[in-house]
Amino acid sequence: MLEDINRDVYVRIQTDLLVVGDSIMTDRHHASNGNYEDDDPQNQIGGIIPAFPLSGWLRHGMEEAVQEYDGTACHPGEANANFMKDGVYDRDLHAGYHEKGACTDDPKENDGCIVFDLFGGFGGIPGKVMRRPIKFNPVRSSVDYTRGQAEGHYRRLNRNVVSRNRDDNREPLRNAEIDAVANIDGCWHLSFREMKPEFIGLLAEGIDFLDAHKTDFMHQLGGARNFGAGIVDCELINPLYVERELKRVFDRGKENTNAMDEKDRQWIKEYRPAFVDALEERIAEGP
Numbered sequence: 001m002l003e004d005i006n007r008d009v010y011v012r013i014q015t016d017l018l019v020v021g022d023s024i025m026t027d028r029h030h031a032s033n034g035n036y037e038d039d040d041p042q043n044q045i046g047g048i049i050p051a052f053p054l055s056g057w058l059r060h061g062m063e064e065a066v067q068e069y070d071g072t073a074c075h076p077g078e079a080n081a082n083f084m085k086d087g088v089y090d091r092d093l094h095a096g097y098h099e100k101g102a103c104t105d106d107p108k109e110n111d112g113c114i115v116f117d118l119f120g121g122f123g124g125i126p127g128k129v130m131r132r133p134i135k136f137n138p139v140r141s142s143v144d145y146t147r148g149q150a151e152g153h154y155r156r157l158n159r160n161v162v163s164r165n166r167d168d169n170r171e172p173l174r175n176a177e178i179d180a181v182a183n184i185d186g187c188w189h190l191s192f193r194e195m196k197p198e199f200i201g202l203l204a205e206g207i208d209f210l211d212a213h214k215t216d217f218m219h220q221l222g223g224a225r226n227f228g229a230g231i232v233d234c235e236l237i238n239p240l241y242v243e244r245e246l247k248r249v250f251d252r253g254k255e256n257t258n259a260m261d262e263k264d265r266q267w268i269k270e271y272r273p274a275f276v277d278a279l280e281e282r283i284a285e286g287p
């Protein structure tokens with residue numbers, strides 16, 4: 001079954017608003033020809049959402065999925081790191097985590113737990129899933145979904161903290177500029193350096209978990225979560241689809257073909273359960 005799955009898989013990501021601090025890279029300088037104005041609604045700016053917040057978000061969803069099958073997940077931080085909060089690491093170890101890398105004596109010989117296997121850890125061990133950034137563009141026809149791109153509209157938001165003193169007439173005390181991308185709809189491209197059936201099982205379960213918990217503060221993506229940013233509808237796009245079918249998912253004018261419906265049926269009835277069984281077995285074997 002695994003031979004029917006491409007090493008490149010795609011997660012559909014839809015969100016009204018995403019804020020990832022100052023780490024959205026835009027091409028506004030290039031696009032504006034020197035006439036860029038922050039607040040001009042005509043700006044057609046594309047850019048890149050880096051993989052770091054996406055990766056942490058996915059990893060957290062996968063850790064929860066592992067824990068739901070009574071496994072423990074690799075902690076993302078080194079045990080001897082200087083955490084800002086005392087006792088936080090030990091507390092996590094009692095709440096479904098094991099110490100980072102405790103699951104393998106020699107990562108070159110032994111893959112460790114599934115989270116370590118996917119995300120890697122100590123220097124030189126890259127992990128077997130490569131997480132790419134998402135390139136976004138406001139012009140739908142310019143978006144190449146097969147390259148892990150998205151439609152998205154960049155805006156620079158201004159946040160003012162104003163004086164509460166009546167005499168000051170709401171004079172700003174502080175101003176912060178925030179990069180945001182609105183109305184994102186597109187693909188996140190993940191590539192497996194090595195394929196294992198349990199990897200696909202965990203990806204499917206982790207993405208379902210994140211979709212079901214999208215409004216939980218813990219499982220929103222990026223910053224400004226108190227303001228409703230980062231609530232993500234996500235879905236693993238059927239890995240059995242070929243490129244043409246992947247594109248069709250994003251074509252508002254077209255419905256699924258019969259072949260796509262048949263692949264959906266196969267995915268739900270045969271493939272996915274087999275991959276989730278492999279996940280359960282891997283977790284039952286221990287970290």
Ligand SMILES: [Zn+2]
Pocket residue numbers: 073074075098099100101102103104112113114115116287
């Ligand atoms: Zn581990």
